[in-house]
Amino acid sequence: MKRKLYAVIMAGGKGTRFWPLSTAERPKQLLKLLSAKSLVQETAERVAPLFGRKNTVIVTVDEQHAAIRKELPRLPRANFLIEPQGNNTAPCIGLAAVELAARDPDAIMAVLPADHWVSDGRRFAQALKESVLFTERENVLITVGIRPTYPETGYGYILKGKKAARGNAGDIYRVAGFAEKPRAKKALQLMRRGALWNSGIFVWRAATILESIRRYAPAVARGVERIQEIARGRRLATLPPKDAAAFRREYRKMPNISIDYAVLEKAGSEGRVAALEADFGWSDVGNWNALHRMLPKDAGGNAGVGRRLAFRSKNCLAYTDKRMIAMLGMENTVVVDTPDAVLVADMRRSQEVKDLLEELKRRGYKKYAVR
Amino acid sequence: MKRKLYAVIMAGGKGTRFWPLSTAERPKQLLKLLSAKSLVQETAERVAPLFGRKNTVIVTVDEQHAAIRKELPRLPRANFLIEPQGNNTAPCIGLAAVELAARDPDAIMAVLPADHWVSDGRRFAQALKESVLFTERENVLITVGIRPTYPETGYGYILKGKKAARGNAGDIYRVAGFAEKPRAKKALQLMRRGALWNSGIFVWRAATILESIRRYAPAVARGVERIQEIARGRRLATLPPKDAAAFRREYRKMPNISIDYAVLEKAGSEGRVAALEADFGWSDVGNWNALHRMLPKDAGGNAGVGRRLAFRSKNCLAYTDKRMIAMLGMENTVVVDTPDAVLVADMRRSQEVKDLLEELKRRGYKKYAVR
Numbered sequence: 046m047k048r049k050l051y052a053v054i055m056a057g058g059k060g061t062r063f064w065p066l067s068t069a070e071r072p073k074q075l076l077k078l079l080s081a082k083s084l085v086q087e088t089a090e091r092v093a094p095l096f097g098r099k100n101t102v103i104v105t106v107d108e109q110h111a112a113i114r115k116e117l118p119r120l121p122r123a124n125f126l127i128e129p130q131g132n133n134t135a136p137c138i139g140l141a142a143v144e145l146a147a148r149d150p151d152a153i154m155a156v157l158p159a160d161h162w163v164s165d166g167r168r169f170a171q172a173l174k175e176s177v178l179f180t181e182r183e184n185v186l187i188t189v190g191i192r193p194t195y196p197e198t199g200y201g202y203i204l205k206g207k208k209a210a211r212g213n214a215g216d217i218y219r220v221a222g223f224a225e226k227p228r229a230k231k232a233l234q235l236m237r238r239g240a241l242w243n244s245g246i247f248v249w250r251a252a253t254i255l256e257s258i259r260r261y262a263p264a265v266a267r268g269v270e271r272i273q274e275i276a277r278g279r280r281l282a283t284l285p286p287k288d289a290a291a292f293r294r295e296y297r298k299m300p301n302i303s304i305d306y307a308v309l310e311k312a313g314s315e316g317r318v319a320a321l322e323a324d325f326g327w328s329d330v331g332n333w334n335a336l337h338r339m340l341p342k343d344a345g346g347n348a349g350v351g352r353r354l355a356f357r358s359k360n361c362l363a364y365t366d367k368r369m370i371a372m373l374g375m376e377n378t379v380v381v382d383t384p385d386a387v388l389v390a391d392m393r394r395s396q397e398v399k400d401l402l403e404e405l406k407r408r409g410y411k412k413y414a415v416r
Numbered sequence: 417m418k419r420k421l422y423a424v425i426m427a428g429g430k431g432t433r434f435w436p437l438s439t440a441e442r443p444k445q446l447l448k449l450l451s452a453k454s455l456v457q458e459t460a461e462r463v464a465p466l467f468g469r470k471n472t473v474i475v476t477v478d479e480q481h482a483a484i485r486k487e488l489p490r491l492p493r494a495n496f497l498i499e500p501q502g503n504n505t506a507p508c509i510g511l512a513a514v515e516l517a518a519r520d521p522d523a524i525m526a527v528l529p530a531d532h533w534v535s536d537g538r539r540f541a542q543a544l545k546e547s548v549l550f551t552e553r554e555n556v557l558i559t560v561g562i563r564p565t566y567p568e569t570g571y572g573y574i575l576k577g578k579k580a581a582r583g584n585a586g587d588i589y590r591v592a593g594f595a596e597k598p599r600a601k602k603a604l605q606l607m608r609r610g611a612l613w614n615s616g617i618f619v620w621r622a623a624t625i626l627e628s629i630r631r632y633a634p635a636v637a638r639g640v641e642r643i644q645e646i647a648r649g650r651r652l653a654t655l656p657p658k659d660a661a662a663f664r665r666e667y668r669k670m671p672n673i674s675i676d677y678a679v680l681e682k683a684g685s686e687g688r689v690a691a692l693e694a695d696f697g698w699s700d701v702g703n704w705n706a707l708h709r710m711l712p713k714d715a716g717g718n719a720g721v722g723r724r725l726a727f728r729s730k731n732c733l734a735y736t737d738k739r740m741i742a743m744l745g746m747e748n749t750v751v752v753d754t755p756d757a758v759l760v761a762d763m764r765r766s767q768e769v770k771d772l773l774e775e776l777k778r779r780g781y782k783k784y785a786v787r
Contacts, residue, residue: 354781371761372761385740397745
């Protein structure tokens with residue numbers, strides 16, 4: 046695609062939901078959950094043919110910088126933007142937009158979480174291309190929506206309005222509104238009404254998202270503008286120490302808020318957001334249950350990695366590095382074996398792994414808890 | 417008690433049911449399941465005050481000899497009788513009887529499995545003493561029966577006949593018959609009719625059990641007599657090499673059969689067996705479920721050894737050496753972590769661990785399978 050197109054990969058997440066496989070030192074995007082490559086590597090390789098390595102920018106945090114660069118050794122050093130702390134997606138995207146608008150005032154950016162999964166790369170590429178074309182034609186914010194395959198309660202939903210364009214990868218709709226993570230009954234209703242999963246993948250002009258931040262999120266905009274003043278058009282990754290320190294100071298002061306909440310919900314109600322209805326085998330791989338859904342399974346519905354035996358067991362997931370995992374008479378159970386800890390959980394309660402970690406912390410098992 | 421009294425501890429069992437904690441090299445009697453001592457140590461120390469170390473004899477197998485001696489360093493070397501292969505209890509007891517009858521023609525022997533648990537040592541001692549007194553008065557075979565506390569399907573049952581004597585540790589009854597491991601409904605009936613668990617603890621004269629073997633189990637008797645001829649009154653553990661080899665050859669030829677089946681059932685039907693109805697907190701600790709029943713539990717019914725967290729979980733058992741075991745939303749589940757393997761099983765199906773091991777073997781995971 047054209048030179049002014051950039052991919053922004055957000056790779057600062059902690060991913061406690063895959064504990065004990067994921068830890069503070071080994072966040073989800075570094076895990077090889079579904080292939081021989083880490084999720085962040087998969088994401089970078091998915092966008093490289095579309096945007097080129099020179100135009101692929103990573104936003105990550107201090108603690109993960111070294112590990113992420115090791116995963117992506119062929120990306121230019123200047124393309125790693127480092128947050129001094131994770132501030133959720135609005136500041137992160139604002140930061141990337143500052144960088145890209147300085148590189149090219151016409152820059153169009155595709156924003157992608159580092160730790161999602163896409164099974165149909167061809168349709169994914171087509172969806173991004175068609176989103177870019179629509180952004181060039183109409184200067185709106187595009188969010189990529191996913192046609193639901195089941196009533197997931199762990200995702201937010203996008204309510205479709207009028208159709209705005211037809212496409213091969215999926216039609217584009219005006220966004221009528223957003224729905225937060227619903228309860229089971231509501232999720233079914235949303236799915237039936239044609240609502241889409243909110244994937245967290247966005248396409249827009251850098252200038253347009255900066256303008257939208259100014260309009261809808263003044264608290265975020267203040268930080269963004271100060272960083273813009275500090276950078277004065279230079280690349281953020283290579284600022285001289287004094288300016289870098291100033292940038293970090295400003296970033297720390299920014300509010301912790303998502304782009305959906307800070308900008309998209311409000312912009313949507315003013316008709317400035319469109320959604321491409323995509324279908325490229327997407328998952329946010331949000332927890333063990335989601336992972337089990339995507340892995341190849343035996344006749345009993347059992348899946349896993351490493352030496353394992355699911356004996357007289359159904360719908361189980363076993364992850365092991367060295368040791369044999371032997372299950373007997375288990376159902377819907379995930380077993381994860383690491384050098385430090387063994388997790389045995391009801392897979393349908395995978396969302397509660399974060400509560401388990403809180404409890405570990407409370408009991409003084411700091412070594413095992415993530416932060 | 418008197419000099420002619422001997423304890424015979426049968427310590428040759430394999431105990432696959434505690435896999436992966438128990439293995440071929442680490443059979444159940446060597447495990448520290450319920451205290452800081454191994455089960456065989458506990459058993460030896462339980463009988464030492466009654467019989468003395470000089471009169472405590474261990475019967476074990478080649479593979480376990482070194483490990484068992486290490487557990488019991490204070491027993492005389494001549495008190496370790498080594499089976500060249502495990503042949504079940506009838507040959508094992510015949511062998512011990514040959515040894516003890518040679519030491520003392522009036523020898524009375526208490527036979528005890530090495531891997532059982534007794535929580536009330538005082539009542540246990542009393543039960544053995546009263547059994548010995550009854551054996552001296554009436555020359556019968558005594559089997560120690562346990563008053564059931566629930567309808568266990570994993571034990572054989574003893575059907576009580578007429579009361580033969582009153583005792584402090586428990587009354588003694590003529591044995592009317594034996595029932596094999598029953599199904600659930602039958603177990604309840606047996607318990608209601610006052611039947612006793614067959615503990616596998618016996619008291620009798622060495623001469624009497626030898627005579628009974630001759631009478632009821634001629635195939636076993638042949639081997640016993642040949643060994644008697646080879647030994648010619650000498651201690652089995654210190655026979656010169658040529659005689660030791662001959663003894664081993666004969667032992668290998670003996671049939672694999674239990675003392676219950678070979679002798680007691682038949683002797684019982686001829687009125688030659690009595691049962692003491694005991695109640696000393698006994699368990700054969702037959703599997704993970706039995707172990708869970710005996711361990712101290714938290715308010716949620718969870719028990720275990722090592723670093724563990726049973727979070728939003730009920731009636732679980734966790735055994736770990738080094739790693740943390742974290743459970744989430746589990747019920748009736750046993751998790752055992754060892755350096756080689758992790759077992760996760762429905763505790764109510766603990767009896768099926770042996771099938772799991774067969775399956776492991778079938779799949780070529782020989783390293784993990786027992787044998």
